[in-house]
Amino acid sequence: MTRLSGKTAVITGGATGIGLAAAKRFIEEGAFVFIFGRRQEALDAAVAELGPNARAVMGSVSDLADLDRLYTAVKAERGTLDIVFANAGAGSVAKLGEITAEHIDETFDTNVKGTIFTVQKALPLMGKGGSIILTGSSAGTTGAPGMTAYSASKAAVRNLARTWAEDLKGTGIRVNVLSPGATATELAKAALGEEGQKAYAAMTPLQRMADPAEIGAVAAFLASSDSSFMTASEVAVDGGLAQL
Amino acid sequence: MKTLEGKIAVITGGSSGIGLATAKRFVGEGAHVVITGRREKELKEAATFTERNVTTVVGDVSRLEDLDRLYAVVKEKHGHIDILFANAGAGTIGPLAVATEAHFDQTFDVNVKGLFFTVQKALPLFKDGGSIILNSSVSNVLGLPGFSAYAASKAAVRSFARAWTLELKDRKIRVNAMSPGPTETPALETTTGLTPEQAEQAAAQFASQVPMGRRGRPEEIAAAVTFLASDESSYITGVDLAVDGGMAQV
Numbered sequence: 001m002t003r004l005s006g007k008t009a010v011i012t013g014g015a016t017g018i019g020l021a022a023a024k025r026f027i028e029e030g031a032f033v034f035i036f037g038r039r040q041e042a043l044d045a046a047v048a049e050l051g052p053n054a055r056a057v058m059g060s061v062s063d064l065a066d067l068d069r070l071y072t073a074v075k076a077e078r079g080t081l082d083i084v085f086a087n088a089g090a091g092s093v094a095k096l097g098e099i100t101a102e103h104i105d106e107t108f109d110t111n112v113k114g115t116i117f118t119v120q121k122a123l124p125l126m127g128k129g130g131s132i133i134l135t136g137s138s139a140g141t142t143g144a145p146g147m148t149a150y151s152a153s154k155a156a157v158r159n160l161a162r163t164w165a166e167d168l169k170g171t172g173i174r175v176n177v178l179s180p181g182a183t184a185t186e187l188a189k190a191a192l193g194e195e196g197q198k199a200y201a202a203m204t205p206l207q208r209m210a211d212p213a214e215i216g217a218v219a220a221f222l223a224s225s226d227s228s229f230m231t232a233s234e235v236a237v238d239g240g241l242a243q244l
Numbered sequence: 245m246k247t248l249e250g251k252i253a254v255i256t257g258g259s260s261g262i263g264l265a266t267a268k269r270f271v272g273e274g275a276h277v278v279i280t281g282r283r284e285k286e287l288k289e290a291a292t293f294t295e296r297n298v299t300t301v302v303g304d305v306s307r308l309e310d311l312d313r314l315y316a317v318v319k320e321k322h323g324h325i326d327i328l329f330a331n332a333g334a335g336t337i338g339p340l341a342v343a344t345e346a347h348f349d350q351t352f353d354v355n356v357k358g359l360f361f362t363v364q365k366a367l368p369l370f371k372d373g374g375s376i377i378l379n380s381s382v383s384n385v386l387g388l389p390g391f392s393a394y395a396a397s398k399a400a401v402r403s404f405a406r407a408w409t410l411e412l413k414d415r416k417i418r419v420n421a422m423s424p425g426p427t428e429t430p431a432l433e434t435t436t437g438l439t440p441e442q443a444e445q446a447a448a449q450f451a452s453q454v455p456m457g458r459r460g461r462p463e464e465i466a467a468a469v470t471f472l473a474s475d476e477s478s479y480i481t482g483v484d485l486a487v488d489g490g491m492a493q494v
Contacts, residue, residue: 001245001247161493162493162494163494165455165490165493165494166455166494169455169456169457170457174456181479205409205410205413205481205482206413206416206418206479206481207413210479211479214478214479215479217475217476217477217478218476218477218479218480220476221471221476221477225467226467226468226470226471227467227468227471227487228464228467229424229425229456229460229461229464229465229468229487229488229489230468230486230487230488230489231455231456231489231490231493232455232490232493232494233485233486233487233488233490233493234493235480235483235485236480236482236483237477237479237480238479238480239479239480239481240409240410240413240481240482240483243405243406243409243481243482243483244406244407244409244410244482
């Protein structure tokens with residue numbers, strides 16, 4: 001399939017995990033992809049893997065000047081932008097009673113403020129037929145111990161798409177949320193350990209964690225015109241985890 | 245890449261609208277489809293979009309013997325099913341104060357009982373790892389004056405996807421609901437009981453209630469159904485996929 005032929009895409013948090021899997025898929029479908037991430041080494045490795053239709057810009061979504069540099073690079077090389085996958089996210093554990101102001105700020109700076117400005121600063125380059133995809137999480141609708149900040153930030157992300165569908169009325173730009181469940185990224189595997197991975201698989205109706213490529217496939221669907229009548233939707237890609 | 249190469253798909257309510265658009269897309273993606281509908285003439289005409297890879301079976305999903313006949317044909321012709329799009333549905337206007345028992349029964353017979361047995365009777369033929377898509381509606385979460393029986397029946401459909409996800413998980417069969425918003429199909433004019441003027445008004449009103457400012461095209465709904473039918477959605481089960489231009493989302 002080459003549903004994204006000629007399209008230009010930005011993927012934040014694009015050097016590893018779900019972002020990298022989506023970048024691979026977008027390029028396979030014909031897109032030119034800018035990945036954005038904080039670690040130069042990981043970005044370099046990703047671009048080497050992705051090939052000639054990938055570029056990397058180093059920066060943090062919580063730093064507005066970094067986002068400006070990202071979109072300056074996109075404008076210089078491609079002129080316009082069709083797809084934004086606002087995927088960069090952060091999360092750490094802190095139980096109620098142990099939450100610090102720094103913990104809240106760090107989580108919301110990346111997941112909420114970072115997502116908002118990733119999209120706002122992309123808009124001048126986007127037009128009719130554009131597609132914005134926000135990475136939510138099954139945590140946005142479920143309760144999990146110690147996940148106050150992360151879960152609340154992802155619930156906020158889900159709402160952004162509702163509001164923005166209204167704000168973007170008449171522009172021809174769609175915005176949807178992709179909410180993964182437990183996904184077997186390198187980061188998640190390391191954080192969860194063998195036992196944690198088994199526990200997530202057991203909780204999930206499909207009885208396994210997702211392969212990042214399965215999330216990338218859904219991002220490609222939402223990026224393409226196959227989802228042309230979808231906006232403000234949340235697509236749960238969670239093996240049923242938060243659906244029952 | 246064709247996403248449904250060699251797959252056997254059953255689509256109920258395949259004579260027109262979303263069902264027919266989905267049949268066309270499925271065949272385009274390499275599937276063989278078996279479509280059902282109550283009206284023989286319309287069904288046969290619908291099937292002429294392709295010279296091969298389509299089989300028609302006339303029948304009503306609310307009649308269990310018709311479903312038995314459908315699956316007997318599928319079994320004889322293909323031996324198994326990979327994909328089921330339980331799409332046949334009915335919705336006529338029936339305000340609470342005046343709706344009759346016949347109105348209520350007809351709505352639930354087709355949308356709930358018919359869909360329930362459409363899936364149950366498909367199971368013996370279903371391949372492990374297959375995909376079932378249930379056509380629900382944005383009305384499963386919206387208040388729709390005059391269509392309370394319809395809306396409630398579609399909420400029941402959404403609920404089926406949750407329980408069946410668990411009941412079929414050991415067979416790796418995924419079950420998802422798909423909820424279209426207002427769609428440009430003949431149904432609004434021909435099956436709802438609205439006058440042409442009312443139907444036109446309703447269409448305009450729907451468009452104004454949709455953030456995208458228009459009704460969906462059957463092909464757009466079909467694209468989403470195809471996504472759920474294919475391995476592109478291999479980690480999606482138990483969801484209600486809204487394909488509604490944002491109508492029930494904001």
